[in-house]
Amino acid sequence: MRKILTKHWRGVAAAAALIAAAGAAVPVLAAATEEHDADYYLARAFPTWLAGAWVKMDGDRWTEEYWTGSTDRSNDSALIGVGRSGRGDRIASMENMRIAKDDAGLPVLFAKPRGAKKAVEFPMTSAGPGEIVFLNPDHDYPQRIHYLRKGLTLTAEISLEDGSRAQRWEYRLLGK
Numbered sequence: 001m002r003k004i005l006t007k008h009w010r011g012v013a014a015a016a017a018l019i020a021a022a023g024a025a026v027p028v029l030a031a032a033t034e035e036h037d038a039d040y041y042l043a044r045a046f047p048t049w050l051a052g053a054w055v056k057m058d059g060d061r062w063t064e065e066y067w068t069g070s071t072d073r074s075n076d077s078a079l080i081g082v083g084r085s086g087r088g089d090r091i092a093s094m095e096n097m098r099i100a101k102d103d104a105g106l107p108v109l110f111a112k113p114r115g116a117k118k119a120v121e122f123p124m125t126s127a128g129p130g131e132i133v134f135l136n137p138d139h140d141y142p143q144r145i146h147y148l149r150k151g152l153t154l155t156a157e158i159s160l161e162d163g164s165r166a167q168r169w170e171y172r173l174l175g176k
Contacts, residue, residue, distance in 0.1 A: 046107055047099060047132045050079055050147060054154045054171035060088045063169055065156065067097075077101050109134040109145060137161045152176045 081097035112119035122134035142158035159166035
């Protein structure tokens with residue numbers, strides 16, 4: 001596999017900054033201090049592209065996720081989220097969420113539905129530009145959580161580990 005050399009990393013980071021300024025989703029990449037392949041950096045990308053107010057409307061039914069990131073852009077280490085769904089002015093379900101780095105620096109999603117005593121951990125298993133997958137095969141449901149952002153659209157899917165019993169939401173970025 002092709003190696004990314006430290007001395008070339010500044011050019012890659014500058015290109016990513018230009019792409020981000022143009023409005024494309026780009027993962028935040030840590031500064032390189034050693035020689036690693038592209039998969040190493042991709043696996044450590046923090047999903048700051050989730051930040052925003054995401055809404056799905058279907059008649060009087062609605063679902064929304066709000067994600068806010070750290071105000072310290074040099075240390076994107078946590079995202080705080082809340083997901084809600086309902087009908088009309090009634091909230092049917094609510095969940096508090098957080099994405100933080102584990103000891104190895106990899107993202108972990110902590111999800112705590114309303115009424116739960118503690119949050120369930122879903123470690124990241126794969127990531128790509130505008131995409132991240134979290135997995136906890138020991139949890140009853142969901143076991144897999146997949147986010148995919150394409151422009152102003154965010155797709156969230158939950159399922160069992162094998163992809164069965166999938167539920168999917170297509171959100172639009174609020175105000176766009």
